[in-house]
Amino acid sequence: MTYYTFAFYAFAAIILLSAYAVVTSKNVIYSAFSLMLTFFGVAGFYALLGADFIAIVQLIVYVGGILTLMLFGVMLTNKITETEIKTGVFQVLPASIIIGMFSGVLIASISNNRWTVAEKLNNPQNSLVGIGSILMNEYILIFELLGVLLLIALIGAASIARK
């Protein structure tokens, strides 16, 4: 068992257990912190897949930004006097049956498919140079549009929330 295999199974266990805790925990705060663990595990997967820069971006943007936003959302939409912030559930039984069947079909079709993969995998290099040159050449228009979109989205979010 190589280190890579061990790291894969460790991160997979972290991702799946904490994702299960996210969707089953009654307390919203517990769910939010389990979500942080899921994001850490997914960042580990990115690093295993040779995406060092994306793994760091995942940590900074998701854990630092989106998760903090979620926690603010939880805190601001509940009465402060309640000590525990609960969430109700509904349609648990039909949802678990249908989604269990759905994921079974998904996994079966993935395992039975013969994916064409590269004969010999290159060793992952530092990906930052490649990402930078793609962003500045092929995808320059999308890159600029995403900047404008982020600006519009944040202005819109601020003006919606202040109303």
Add this chain to the structure above:
Amino acid sequence: MNITLNHFLIVSSLLFSFGLYGIVTRKNAVMVLMGIELILNAANINFLAFSRYSNSIDFGQVAALFVIILAAAESAIALAIVLNIYKTFVNINVDEIDKLRE
């Protein structure tokens, strides 16, 4: 035993199913947003896994970067809307909110 493409795809499809389950069963709107984030992460794992196992690493990573940027914009807007719903209806249970205006 080597880790193949299938291992990553199976973990990401399970993550996708958990996210879908969270969206369908939770009443709290913030929990629905968390389910959406799980699904976006599963999609990102797929992008990176396919790009890694086809040796064209950089393009998949750029696509994953775009997904992360859009997720950030989406969650900011969605939380602003949730705050507004809370101001109007005093709760954010998605099964009780069925009016577009007060």
